[in-house]
Amino acid sequence: MAIKRRDLLKLGGLTLIGTAASAAVGGVYTKPQEALKGSRWALAIDVVKCKENRATCGLKCVEVCHSLHNVPSIPDKKKEIKWIWEEKFEHAFPEHEANHYLNEKLHDTPFLLLCNHCDNPPCVRVCPTKATFKREDGIVMMDYHRCIGCRFCMAACPYGARSFNWIDPRPFIAKVNPEYPSRMKGVVEKCTFCYERIAEGKIPACVEACPAKAIVFGDLKNPNDEINKILKERLAVRRKEELTTYPSVFYLIG
Template identity: 50%
Template structure:
């Protein structure tokens, strides 16, 4: 086969993949007209989604990265080695960084370095939403998820400046060049120059699936250090855990009201 035919086939193949990807996006679409969640009979409904991280259980398998791998694979999160340009939806941050006001001078050094799982807190009062000049990021009224529209984002990074948790990543370079693990056609890839972050797997909730990290954690650890559920429902597992056990939030003093809670 000569070069030009090969080139043509490459382009044609990519186009087909692109169309398939677009079709995949349609089925996985989590936002309908007017920004409302698309509901179907299988949709998981919650009034206020929240996450509970059982830090003790998570630490039992300290080197485990099942949740991170699952999330990043499913969401086509590029793996960029340079820490300055990394894109992360969920990752482990040392205790003294994730809870800077909790660590003190007598905390054991080893505890300060213990990894804590962090992601977007889906704040009740999200600073990122407050500052965004185009409403490319917004808080979904019906379930409290802080959503992100990468097609509207102008890449000004004001949301990154405003987020007290460092939960947002900017695509400094073309993320499609850093998808070594292959592309998941069920979820859109991003272009360079836009911001992205954890979306509490809104696209999976719409299909009746729990977030990918929660599922991966249950399967891998067999223990379930991550729990996800409706905080408005007093019967949900997360509500019960939070009323029975002592939990903390990241930087509660700022008034952002994070919806990710840590059992300690």
């Protein structure tokens, strides 16, 4: 039987459509029911409580976060990777350094720094591949599959919240969490507000880990959320307010 050219083309076309159609038939995707629902997740860190308990808490928030997320401990400060860490007042708020009175008051207060999950994030604006992007619930996410390692986001972040994998991080992870990935060399990483725990209905690990309950996690857009009450009652500041990045991490200083 001779096949005409036209028939062959038709057949080819049909096969293509068939392949495409059968590939498209898979399952569907939904959000987990148990997931926490919010429109703008935020943290309020009570530095007064932090200071009171600092001698005994053992910086559990940092330890738990880093071990849960397989964050390596690289001894070389220059190549260091950190998602949440402790910093002195004058480094966290360098613009207030000249105010001696304030500086004196807060000099011994520990400040926990992490990604601010800004409402107007410069890192997201500059990323050339959308590897870092803002989710609808306000979390500034990292897609490590897509990051090309250009480090434009690190230049853009005014808070120094981002770390780059200058070398393979794996040899520096002493104890591994088998349920979470590590990162590979050549990508930028940072705190993701424990998006993977939020999907399972759990609060971020640092919040849960704090023995003094000094960190509160909540939804700024939900007026009934505890975090809004706390922010109304207490004196709360954010880092580098003048840059109008609108951080989602508040520090309760009074």
